[in-house]
Amino acid sequence: MVSLHTVVIGVIGADVHAVGNKIIEHVLKEHGFNVVNIGVLSSQEDFISAAIETDADAILISSLYGHGEMDCKYMKENCVEAGLSHVKLYVGGNIVVGKQDFKDVEQRFKKMGFDRVYPPGSDIEEAARQLKEDLEQ
Amino acid sequence: MVSLHTVVIGVIGADVHAVGNKIIEHVLKEHGFNVVNIGVLSSQEDFISAAIETDADAILISSLYGHGEMDCKYMKENCVEAGLSHVKLYVGGNIVVGKQDFKDVEQRFKKMGFDRVYPPGSDIEEAARQLKEDLEQ
Amino acid sequence: MVKNKKIPLETFLETRERVLTHWHTGSDEALDFEHAVERLKSVPEEKDLAKKLRWAKEEGKTLTQPRAGVALIDDHIELLDYLSKEGEADLLPTTIDSYTRQNRYSNAEDAIKESKKKKRSLLNGFPAVNHGVKGCMKVQDAIDKPIQARHGTPDGRLLSEIIHASGGTSNEGGGISYNLPYAKSISLEDTIRYWQYVDRLVGYYAEAGIEINREPFGPLTGTLVPPSISHTIAIIEALLAAEQGVKNITVGYGQCGNVVQDIAALETLETLTNYYLKLFGHEDVFVTTVFHQWMGGFPSDESKAMGIISLASTVATLGNATKMITKSPHESAGIPTKEANAEGLKASKIVTGLLEEQTFAHSRPLEREKELIKKEVNALLYATLNVGKGDFAQGVIEAFKQGVLDIPFAPSERNMGKILPARDEEGHIRILEFGNLPFDDHIKSYHERALKRRARKEGRDVSFQMTIDDIYAVSRGKLVGHTLKKEQTT
Amino acid sequence: MVKNKKIPLETFLETRERVLTHWHTGSDEALDFEHAVERLKSVPEEKDLAKKLRWAKEEGKTLTQPRAGVALIDDHIELLDYLSKEGEADLLPTTIDSYTRQNRYSNAEDAIKESKKKKRSLLNGFPAVNHGVKGCMKVQDAIDKPIQARHGTPDGRLLSEIIHASGGTSNEGGGISYNLPYAKSISLEDTIRYWQYVDRLVGYYAEAGIEINREPFGPLTGTLVPPSISHTIAIIEALLAAEQGVKNITVGYGQCGNVVQDIAALETLETLTNYYLKLFGHEDVFVTTVFHQWMGGFPSDESKAMGIISLASTVATLGNATKMITKSPHESAGIPTKEANAEGLKASKIVTGLLEEQTFAHSRPLEREKELIKKEVNALLYATLNVGKGDFAQGVIEAFKQGVLDIPFAPSERNMGKILPARDEEGHIRILEFGNLPFDDHIKSYHERALKRRARKEGRDVSFQMTIDDIYAVSRGKLVGHTLKKEQTT
Numbered sequence A, B: 001m002v003s004l005h006t007v008v009i010g011v012i013g014a015d016v017h018a019v020g021n022k023i024i025e026h027v028l029k030e031h032g033f034n035v036v037n038i039g040v041l042s043s044q045e046d047f048i049s050a051a052i053e054t055d056a057d058a059i060l061i062s063s064l065y066g067h068g069e070m071d072c073k074y075m076k077e078n079c080v081e082a083g084l085s086h087v088k089l090y091v092g093g094n095i096v097v098g099k100q101d102f103k104d105v106e107q108r109f110k111k112m113g114f115d116r117v118y119p120p121g122s123d124i125e126e127a128a129r130q131l132k133e134d135l136e137q
Numbered sequence C, D: 001m002v003k004n005k006k007i008p009l010e011t012f013l014e015t016r017e018r019v020l021t022h023w024h025t026g027s028d029e030a031l032d033f034e035h036a037v038e039r040l041k042s043v044p045e046e047k048d049l050a051k052k053l054r055w056a057k058e059e060g061k062t063l064t065q066p067r068a069g070v071a072l073i074d075d076h077i078e079l080l081d082y083l084s085k086e087g088e089a090d091l092l093p094t095t096i097d098s099y100t101r102q103n104r105y106s107n108a109e110d111a112i113k114e115s116k117k118k119k120r121s122l123l124n125g126f127p128a129v130n131h132g133v134k135g136c137m138k139v140q141d142a143i144d145k146p147i148q149a150r151h152g153t154p155d156g157r158l159l160s161e162i163i164h165a166s167g168g169t170s171n172e173g174g175g176i177s178y179n180l181p182y183a184k185s186i187s188l189e190d191t192i193r194y195w196q197y198v199d200r201l202v203g204y205y206a207e208a209g210i211e212i213n214r215e216p217f218g219p220l221t222g223t224l225v226p227p228s229i230s231h232t233i234a235i236i237e238a239l240l241a242a243e244q245g246v247k248n249i250t251v252g253y254g255q256c257g258n259v260v261q262d263i264a265a266l267e268t269l270e271t272l273t274n275y276y277l278k279l280f281g282h283e284d285v286f287v288t289t290v291f292h293q294w295m296g297g298f299p300s301d302e303s304k305a306m307g308i309i310s311l312a313s314t315v316a317t318l319g320n321a322t323k324m325i326t327k328s329p330h331e332s333a334g335i336p337t338k339e340a341n342a343e344g345l346k347a348s349k350i351v352t353g354l355l356e357e358q359t360f361a362h363s364r365p366l367e368r369e370k371e372l373i374k375k376e377v378n379a380l381l382y383a384t385l386n387v388g389k390g391d392f393a394q395g396v397i398e399a400f401k402q403g404v405l406d407i408p409f410a411p412s413e414r415n416m417g418k419i420l421p422a423r424d425e426e427g428h429i430r431i432l433e434f435g436n437l438p439f440d441d442h443i444k445s446y447h448e449r450a451l452k453r454r455a456r457k458e459g460r461d462v463s464f465q466m467t468i469d470d471i472y473a474v475s476r477g478k479l480v481g482h483t484l485k486k487e488q489t490t
């Protein structure tokens, strides 16, 4: 049997949107991932220490409340500094304030070092498949 | 007492929208006009002969169904030809197909010789006041 | 003298020969019955409107259908395709242009040419007769859903021939409902005869094993029509159609605005139509209902229009209408762009989706309203049959002549136009002037008391001004006209 | 140990001194009670939210109110003015930003500076504490309608001081409803104390003859919350507020989606709140209700969002909610532009206008639903009081610890999170996992049977997957999750 992939999930910043987070945990588990859920109101440090502790393969950040761009600043750099440059970095939810053109938003976050960026209401099943692909390459 | 102003009203072309026409009749009467209502499905000739017969001061054309621009072509010219150049010519309703910028529409109809042009859903009370003004000048 | 009797096959075929000469496209051999029957038999299930209605009725769905039509075939296909895919419409229309409705095919021909030249539609609908069976087939073949012809044509015989021969499985209209709201001087005698022909054609196909749906136009003038009046006409048209052999009928009703009255109307429309069809010996007619979203004047604000559209969808779904004709946020301004049309469809769609499994519970006010509608319809039908000496075709003609039947605000000279409707306190449409409607004192005083209550509340007399205020009310954001004044002072 | 007892004036004033030091704007002399009382007394009637609610209740109106807030004063004024004039909002909000909600005033300060520089709002709300009484007064003075502070602040004491001293006549929040859905680890003991303070402040003003409205946050997590649970919390917060001297309370409820359940919920919310206030000796509290348009995930299609908004308005008006918090067509995407916000308002407005004179008739299903809600609320309140040994403040803390009260999907560690809701066949929200809810077998088996009926219909077991499907359902156009799959095959 293939060993399980470990993913850290959580909601970053002062954000308390909990519903999507609970569903993501459920779905990723069903897809065979080892899920470490640090929940809402999590800081960058929370994500990074969880990833180190559990030797995670990926970090999936949710941000719903609109301050995602501020909250995710230097996340990639901080990961690299913590020795997590190999860890896949995904972000999704309503990651900016207001209705914006997603192409632009995606570009901005990719520049910030995120491997994949998901627009509002993305299908988490689809994301789970892409994650598997990315990790099995 | 001032003598009554006579106005011919009706709905032009193959148009059967009857409701606004009935209300216009009612309101103009209340405002003291002598109203000659030729009803729906009226041709340019119908309007012109009614105006001649009743020695009318104004013709108020309604067009709702979208073909107003075609139906009103040369109306002014035909009035002039029939000796009605002194008769005020108003048009109102949904006089063109689709939602169009009213400024343009107004211009087009004014060029065609209409004295006043009314957008969809115009207040007929207001129009009655303007008509009185125009006729009492 | 026109009678409610099935047209003998020979007479029908004789007339048919003449009808097919009304325009050159009538001579297409695709109009030979063998070809037409073959074509109709080959219509796949997902494009068959009659079948789709049976499915919807069984599943308890409320289907969405827009109005739409433009001058040229390819543009019409593009439009319908957009409304199907982006608008998620369940059923599609081919709305016919005003020239064709008046049988002015050469005017339509000019407008087609002009439209090609100017590369935009100069017609307010699709000129199906001019495009002929071939043109209509092209549309049918390109679109993945059932398409219905929708118009307002007093004499829709050639049009109907072409629609069905091209594979069209549904057609709107009727001898009364496509006359009085849509014409000024054509006689009921003539239009009933024309529409008997259209129904006979559908009956002919039925005998060949093909089920085609027919739909009387329910809302009439769309302006404060009391439910019992539109119901009576829908039922009579259903009876006339059934007599000619039609087996699949959708009776229609236009939203009044009071939720209870609307649901009572939808429920009674279905039960009464079934009841009278059976009573007059038509045991095997399949009946469905169509709810028309608000048919009166709309507000110019697009968001408010969306509010009305959604409220209408709520009522249609809770009232279990089998389908619903949608409006668009452009309604008050003009024929909608395809985008605006799709917006209305999508708002309607989600409301039906959210409510389709819910039921509207029965309550005392609902039952009371249903009783009233039933009593009135019974009275109107009885009186119509009476003045027709037992024949509904003659009855209708005579009833409108005498004002026993009377449609508010109809432009036709054949309509007495004596009755006046107005809303009561809660917005139910009641009758202010009865003209010659054959209602007993019981019914009349019910209406009178309701209107008096409203008038008292407003501190005014019951009068035509109330009707006028009500006509404007919805476009100004209220259901009952009186609140307009009240609002201004708050 | 926090108790449901009125805070003695001295204790209150002592605490107040400390609270006012939390940020420098607390030292403004406008916060002296004499100034604040004078300011509040000078609020004109048309800007007084407490009075406007009394008027609306009497007239049977359902008022509209959006969410809105941006970083800078002038922009905020422009926004509210637009929503008032173009959106025709009856009541306006000042929605507070997320930093202020967490009392992170220096972060907010930075963001204000940054927003000035970049000339666009970098905050998701209005940082009222940073702008201080003067800033808030500027907003109050510029706007012609009542404004309410809306937030989600566990410790909203300084914020509330500033809001009221600037002339704000209404404030949303409560010790439970602004904790469990909005926080992770702060204790109920603390937040109840903070919100007792806020209520005591309102009580202080009441003693000075000024009526200020308070509104517990009804919808909680907005996600499949059974009405009895949100009702229980609303009632407890009303009782806690009344104890501190609050006289004008609006209890809230977030749309479930099933029309009958929603109307039953609105009706019971009002009667139960009044009943329990009286039962516990608060005879003179004026109670109104607020209906929140669908608080769960929205579809991304804007027309569909408008459909939901309008359906919600239908329910709010027929259910006689005194006011309604509106959503916008941008809901699924992000904070709305002012135009999108006004669109939601206008669609809501016309629906209330069309329906305000109509009543929703009582029926058996409605009564059954009301009975169920009442029984459940009674059980929950009884058990809460019981574990609190007769005290509601202690009762709440203990009840959440034991799972006697439990909110689905709340992020807080203080919430057991054991219960699971799901919809039955018709879309009523029922309970799938009861956790430790103190319901008798009668109630439980009612829920169980309802969910089994649905599961049977869908050919699957009752399980968490049902809950998940239901969470997604509305954003995909259906109320009940199961229909999603069914649709795909048709």
Ligand code: B12
Pocket: A014, A015, A016, A017, A018, A019, A020, A021, A023, A024, A060, A061, A062, A063, A064, A065, A066, A067, A090, A091, A092, A093, A094, A095, A096, A097, A098, A099, A118, A119, A120, A121, A122, A123, A124, A127, D067, D098, D124, D151, D152, D181, D182, D220, D221, D222, D223, D295, D296, D297, D298, D299, D330, D331, D332, D333, D334, D335, D336, D409, D410, D411, D471
């Ligand atoms: C429910 C809700 C709430 C509830 C949350 C309850 C709780 N504690 O969970 C309450 C009422 C408390 C709330 C509060 C607020 N909310 Co809110 N809320 C919503 C709402 C309506 C639904 C969210 C939801 O649960 N959806 C269902 C779940 C299943 O979907 P999801 O969260 O989108 O997650 C899925 C996908 O996005 C994806 N996904 C998410 N993250 C990631 C990450 C990766 C890597 C991947 C692959 C996928 C993925 O998978 C998830 C599962 O399918 C949304 C709008 C909407 N979506 O319709 C607004 C919304 C998110 N809220 C918003 C705001 C502004 C707030 C408030 C700040 C202000 C307010 N309005 O009161 C506060 C925030 C408090 C705080 N500090 O966080 C805004 C955000 C604006 C923006 N980004 O521009 C939204 C978009 C509404 C709006 N248009 O204004 N909210």
Ligand code: B12
Pocket: B014, B015, B016, B017, B018, B019, B020, B021, B023, B024, B060, B061, B062, B063, B064, B065, B066, B067, B090, B091, B092, B093, B094, B095, B096, B097, B098, B099, B118, B119, B120, B121, B122, B123, B124, B127, C067, C098, C124, C151, C152, C181, C182, C220, C221, C222, C223, C295, C296, C297, C298, C299, C330, C331, C332, C333, C334, C335, C336, C409, C410, C411, C471
């Ligand atoms: C009711 C109605 C019908 C009824 C009419 C019943 C009847 N016989 O009267 C029925 C259902 C039969 C009908 C049929 C059709 N209709 Co129609 N109908 C309407 C609707 C909903 C309301 C019209 C109305 O009665 N308003 C209330 C009265 C009081 O207002 P009014 O008519 O606008 O008149 C007032 C003002 O405009 C003004 N006014 C009018 N004329 C004038 C003239 C002057 C000089 C002045 C000062 C003022 C003035 O004063 C009047 C009184 O206040 C409108 C859309 C809308 N407005 O919301 C569409 C509308 C007019 N119809 C339309 C169309 C296309 C049709 C049809 C061709 C196709 C169809 N959809 O079936 C057929 C036409 C048949 C024909 N040959 O005419 C279109 C016209 C499109 C365009 N211009 O681009 C509209 C705008 C709907 C739309 N958006 O598509 N319709």
